[in-house]
Amino acid sequence: MRAPGPLRFPPHAAFDALRFAEPLRPSPWRRLAALRLLVRHPREALAIARAWLGGKRVRARNLATALLGAAHRLHPHPVPEAGPEAAPATFPVILCPPGHSLAAGAVALIEDAFRAEPSLQALYGDALVLGADGAPLLPLLRPAFDPDFLLAVDAVGPVVAVRRSALEEAGPAEGPALLLALHDRHGPRAVRHLPRMLSLWRPFAAEPPGPSKAVREARRALAQARVPGAVVETGPDGVLAIRRPLPDPLPLASLIVPTRDRVDLLRTCLDSLRACTDWPALEIIVCDNDSREPETLACFRELEAAGAARVLACPGPFNFAAMNNRAASIARGQLLGFVNNDVEAAQSDWLRRMAEEALRPEVGAVGAKLLDGAGRIQHGGIVLGTGGLVTHAHRHFPGDAPGYLHRLAATHRVSAVTAACLVVEARKFAQVGGFDEAAFAVDFNDVDLCLRLDRAGYRTLMVPGAVLHHREAASRRWTPEARVRHAAEVAALRARWDAALAADPWYHPGFDPQAPTYTRLGPPPDASPLR
Numbered sequence: 001m002r003a004p005g006p007l008r009f010p011p012h013a014a015f016d017a018l019r020f021a022e023p024l025r026p027s028p029w030r031r032l033a034a035l036r037l038l039v040r041h042p043r044e045a046l047a048i049a050r051a052w053l054g055g056k057r058v059r060a061r062n063l064a065t066a067l068l069g070a071a072h073r074l075h076p077h078p079v080p081e082a083g084p085e086a087a088p089a090t091f092p093v094i095l096c097p098p099g100h101s102l103a104a105g106a107v108a109l110i111e112d113a114f115r116a117e118p119s120l121q122a123l124y125g126d127a128l129v130l131g132a133d134g135a136p137l138l139p140l141l142r143p144a145f146d147p148d149f150l151l152a153v154d155a156v157g158p159v160v161a162v163r164r165s166a167l168e169e170a171g172p173a174e175g176p177a178l179l180l181a182l183h184d185r186h187g188p189r190a191v192r193h194l195p196r197m198l199s200l201w202r203p204f205a206a207e208p209p210g211p212s213k214a215v216r217e218a219r220r221a222l223a224q225a226r227v228p229g230a231v232v233e234t235g236p237d238g239v240l241a242i243r244r245p246l247p248d249p250l251p252l253a254s255l256i257v258p259t260r261d262r263v264d265l266l267r268t269c270l271d272s273l274r275a276c277t278d279w280p281a282l283e284i285i286v287c288d289n290d291s292r293e294p295e296t297l298a299c300f301r302e303l304e305a306a307g308a309a310r311v312l313a314c315p316g317p318f319n320f321a322a323m324n325n326r327a328a329s330i331a332r333g334q335l336l337g338f339v340n341n342d343v344e345a346a347q348s349d350w351l352r353r354m355a356e357e358a359l360r361p362e363v364g365a366v367g368a369k370l371l372d373g374a375g376r377i378q379h380g381g382i383v384l385g386t387g388g389l390v391t392h393a394h395r396h397f398p399g400d401a402p403g404y405l406h407r408l409a410a411t412h413r414v415s416a417v418t419a420a421c422l423v424v425e426a427r428k429f430a431q432v433g434g435f436d437e438a439a440f441a442v443d444f445n446d447v448d449l450c451l452r453l454d455r456a457g458y459r460t461l462m463v464p465g466a467v468l469h470h471r472e473a474a475s476r477r478w479t480p481e482a483r484v485r486h487a488a489e490v491a492a493l494r495a496r497w498d499a500a501l502a503a504d505p506w507y508h509p510g511f512d513p514q515a516p517t518y519t520r521l522g523p524p525p526d527a528s529p530l531r
Contacts, residue, residue: 007137012208013215016238017154018129020402020409021138074521076136079128079197080104092123094161095174096199099206102159103128106198110161113194113530120530121166121182121190124156125198126510132204139521140201141508142405143412144531145191147183148461150176151223152240152410158209159199166190177222195509195528237402239409241465244356250281251359253351254333254426258287258314258323259341263296265471266341270309276345278352284309285331287323290316321435321445324419328426328434335359336429340420342471346371350466354423357411357461364458365424365450367417368466369408375399378470379421380407381414381462382447384497384504386513389490390447392418393462393507393517403464404518414462415454415504419446420470424453432456439492442485451497505531 007022009015082102092114096102106125114120124142131137142155150156154176162170166182173181182190209215216238223232229245255273259266266286273284286309291297303309312330314323328336335355350368358366370379380394380403393414394403402409419435432452435445450460494501503509512522 009203010206010208011212013212013219013238014206014208015203016216017157017405018138018140018203019237020404020406073519074139076128076139076521077197077524078136079200081200082106092161092163093167095158097158097209099202100127100157100159101200101202103197103199106196109194109196109198113192114161114163117192117530119186119189120192121163121186122179123161123192123194123530124159124179125194125196126508127157127159127199127201128197129201129203134202139197139510140405141195141510142193143508144193144505145179145183145188146413146506147180149407149410149412150179151226151242152412153238153406154219155405157199157201159201176219180222180226192530194530195525197524235409237406237409239402239406241411243353244360246352246356246359250279250355251334252281252283252332253279253335253337253355253423254328254331255282255284255337255339256287256324256327256331257284257309257339257341258289258320258327259291259296260289260318261291261293261296262341263293263299266296267299269339269341269343270303272344272346273339274308276348277350278348279355281333282351283331283333285327286311287314287327288312289314289318289323317441319437319441320419321437321441325434325437328429331426334426336424336426338419338422338424340470343370343421344469344471346467346469350468351423353463353466357463358423358425362457362459363461364428364453364456365417365422365446365460367414367460367462368421368468369462369464370418370421370468370470371399372396373469373471377401377408378472379418380464381412381506382416382418382450383507383517384415384447384501386504386507386511386517388513389493389501390416390444391517395516397518407462408464411461411463411465412506413459414506415460415500416447416450417460417462419449420472421466421468422446422449428453428456428458439496440489442482443489444493447493448496451500503531 009018009022080103082104094110110123113123126142127140128136129138129140156179158175170178170181179191219240220232223240223242224230227242227244231243233241233243235241257269270284288300288311300311304311312327314326324338335358337351354366354368357363367381372378376399377394377397379392382390383393384390394408436448440448454460509525509528510521511518512520
């Protein structure tokens with residue numbers, strides 16, 4: 001049996017990518033804390049019980065997660081090991097260092113993938129981590145190939161299949177450097193992910209590949225070489241943050257804040273933006289949607305008299321997308337920052353970190369890590385397809401959690417980010433026509449914008465180093481009319497982006513789509529295509 005107590009991997013840097021799982025072992029104390037919450041909140045506990053007993057298991061899980069918080073409860077499926085007769089093939093070359101072994105059937109899956117895809121140069125899959133006793137411990141379900149994420153965390157691992165000709169042309173490069181070189185030389189479809197368990201990893205029995213310090217220095221050197229002029233910061237668990245150089249002087253950034261009354265939220269939001277934003281070239285535009293309260297109107301006069309913000313009248317039925325589009329059309333900034341009136345800046349470098357990515361030619365929308373009123377994750381990127389449509393990644397996880405594969409610590413690609421705090425260059429926003437105010441007046445306009453930016457060749461990035469607080473929907477009221485409008489927007493999203501909703505490349509199909517993200521495994525995928 002596995003020894004009780006906290007999970008701890010060997011201290012060598014080769015195992016840094018596994019450390020996100022170290023604080024997540026279930027304990028009696030966590031169960032006791034959950035029981036106390038249920039006792040303190042009998043109404044919520046009763047709603048959970050009614051949903052569960054009524055057969056509404058998805059709703060019951062979601063209600064429980066909202067009350068108790070989220071955690072990884074990933075019980076891996078057993079994976080048989082390949083026999084000695086299934087040694088790595090010569091076509092392609094399969095790199096499988098000591099401490100790793102191939103799963104049964106892996107060689108055939110790999111060879112089939114290379115035969116089917118002539119442009120494929122390298123392939124990686126998923127891995128099952130085994131404990132010190134040899135029992136299944138942790139599934140490593142990886143996303144599609146993401147150069148930004150790979151620079152921050154070696155989430156791909158060393159088991160990689162490479163076309164022999166590509167390996168020969170790459171020379172001495174290995175590991176992440178090899179994959180990045182192939183990606184640069186052959187294009188974005190050269191390195192692909194096969195969402196199947198292809199290998200087993202025995203970290204407690206593996207001989208580390210050289211000194212730990214050398215492994216970390218090699219990763220830092222690779223990041224520095226890839227981004228000349230950047231400052232490479234090493235965070236907890238060896239996660240790297242690549243702080244890209246910014247132009248001097250800094251370009252003007254226009255922060256756009258829609259509102260209707262709720263001066264309590266608005267003042268808090270604007271005060272935090274002015275006091276907690278390390279960006280001197282800043283303008284704030286408040287979009288006023290028919291505010292009526294005297295205190296709100298007085299606040300507007302104060303803001304304009306002090307030169308603290310411009311107030312743009314946006315009368316008529318509430319249309320979040322149209323308000324933001326109108327403000328963007330008069331904004332003077334090279335950067336647009338869309339900020340909800342229920343968002344508060346928490347760290348002064350939030351805009352600087354987001355701008356470092358948004359100003360890159362190949363990047364479109366950039367999102368931040370948002371925390372709810374309880375200090376838990378409210379937004380860690382948007383996942384397509386989970387829960388039937390879209391949802392926020394890592395919702396209700398602890399605010400300081402590293403996230404699955406360190407995705408709450410490392411900058412990485414996602415399908416979409418929320419417009420509650422979204423930064424994008426004005427020219428890119430205009431190039432795709434801004435928010436679609438006709439089809440998505442209130443909901444999903446951010447998802448639609450990110451997917452259209454992606455279609456235009458701009459990737460969407462999630463930057464966990466940018467941290468803000470979000471009291472989500474604190475200023476929203478659900479009416480019968482709002483529910484009808486929401487249903488129409490759901491239908492419009494399905495009609496336009498049905499294929500994208502069916503397969504999010506940045507979220508693994510092995511997770512249960514009916515559970516909160518990264519919390520439960522679903523059945524092993526049988527015939528998942530390359531991503």
